Amino acid sequence: MAPSQRCPLCRQTFFCGRGHVYSRKHQRQLKEALERLLPQVEAARKAIRAAQVERYVPEHDRCCWCLCCGREVRKHLSHGNLTVLHGGLLEHLASPEHKKATNRFWWENKAEFQMKEKFLISSQDYARFKKSMVKGLDSYEEKEDEVIKEMAAQIREVEHSRQELVRSVLEVGFPRRSQSSIQIHLIPGSPRSSISPTSSSKRSHGLHASSAQLEFP
Ligand SMILES: [Zn+2]
Ligand SMILES: [Zn+2]
Numbered sequence: 001m002a003p004s005q006r007c008p009l010c011r012q013t014f015f016c017g018r019g020h021v022y023s024r025k026h027q028r029q030l031k032e033a034l035e036r037l038l039p040q041v042e043a044a045r046k047a048i049r050a051a052q053v054e055r056y057v058p059e060h061d062r063c064c065w066c067l068c069c070g071r072e073v074r075k076h077l078s079h080g081n082l083t084v085l086h087g088g089l090l091e092h093l094a095s096p097e098h099k100k101a102t103n104r105f106w107w108e109n110k111a112e113f114q115m116k117e118k119f120l121i122s123s124q125d126y127a128r129f130k131k132s133m134v135k136g137l138d139s140y141e142e143k144e145d146e147v148i149k150e151m152a153a154q155i156r157e158v159e160h161s162r163q164e165l166v167r168s169v170l171e172v173g174f175p176r177r178s179q180s181s182i183q184i185h186l187i188p189g190s191p192r193s194s195i196s197p198t199s200s201s202k203r204s205h206g207l208h209a210s211s212a213q214l215e216f217p
Helices: 017-022 024-046 087-093 096-109 113-119 123-185 209-215
Strands: 005-007 012-014 053-055 063-066 071-074 077-079 082-084
Touching: 005 017, 017 024, 024 063, 024 087, 024 113, 053 123, 071 087, 077 087, 082 123, 087 123, 096 113
Parallel strands: none
Antiparallel strands: 005 012, 053 082, 063 071, 077 082
């Protein structure tokens, strides 16, 4: 009797030797597992010509399961506060280690030969990706510079308006208040009704002391 073997794809122990991988169940499990990985590989392949660089967030540490190697692989490539999206997976898919494991996986599982290419990244494509990564980093820096300039302008704007406010309170605020009170309480027909804005003294407005007391408690 053939020794029992455990199939990681079907998650079951079988006794029929190598015949298991040809079974309908195993082929279905294999197809489904490959279809789960494929969209991630395709998304990574799209990044070859247009590498995207983003500010690092913890979400960028996410991994994906490489079926061929039987291990977790980092999806993105992070360094310092920057992340190159899909960089981790592309690096893995282009590695000789992954190629070797894929060849073995395809042979062991009797997977469809035409499908294999979809899970490999050629060294030429990886070189292309590295070039587009450099471009991505450059344009990220330009974008960051723009953001920094905008922020600086905003800070200056806020600082300017704050200074304006302080100035208006300290220098203009008090005389303005007395002027508006004066407009209400001026004695009608008084020749001093056209007061120059620089005169802020109550006495010079010709007001009665009693009304001045009411205005400025
Ligand atoms: Zn199986
Ligand atoms: Zn792999």
